[in-house]
Amino acid sequence: MTSQLNIKRITEDDVDTLYELMKSLAQYEGLEKFLTVSPEDLRISGFGKEPSWSGLFAYLDDKVIGYATYAYAFHMWSGTQRINLDDLFVSAEYRGHGAGEALMRAVFEIAQSQSMQVSWTVRPDNSKAIKFYKRLGANYSKIGKCIWSPEQ
DSSP, rough: OOEEEEEOOOOOGGGHHHHHHHHHHHHHOOOOGGGOHHHHHHHHHHHHSSSSEEEEEOOOOOOEEEEEEEEEEETTTTEEEEEEEEEEOOOOTTTTTSSHHHHHHHHHHHHHTTTTTEEEOOOTHHHHHHHHHHHHHHHHHTTEEEEEOTTT
């Protein structure tokens, strides 16, 4: 039986699962001390009166294996709204199944449907990620900023 990869929007009921993946990302990056948000903060900020973030889960069959979170922001220099990708993470044991690419393409589709760019940062020493983002069509600057435009 072949495994099925699916992308679905994160709902309020998914916040605890998202938080566990966020902890995994923080541990992977060695940044646990900077993860100060609580699941309740995520519920309020993502699903309260004025949601400030959205996200997607990657499922392999019925198991959540990764996520992408993003927010809308105004870019002063262009005078336009854009999507700022905040996190992209796939659990280590599930890398290589296409989940990261599927999550990125889903975010790109959301942006394209609204004629927006997507921007995000990547550590300049993360050559594997930079290569991945370039393969997806991102323009990368040496300060670690990536931008994907629907016109590309």
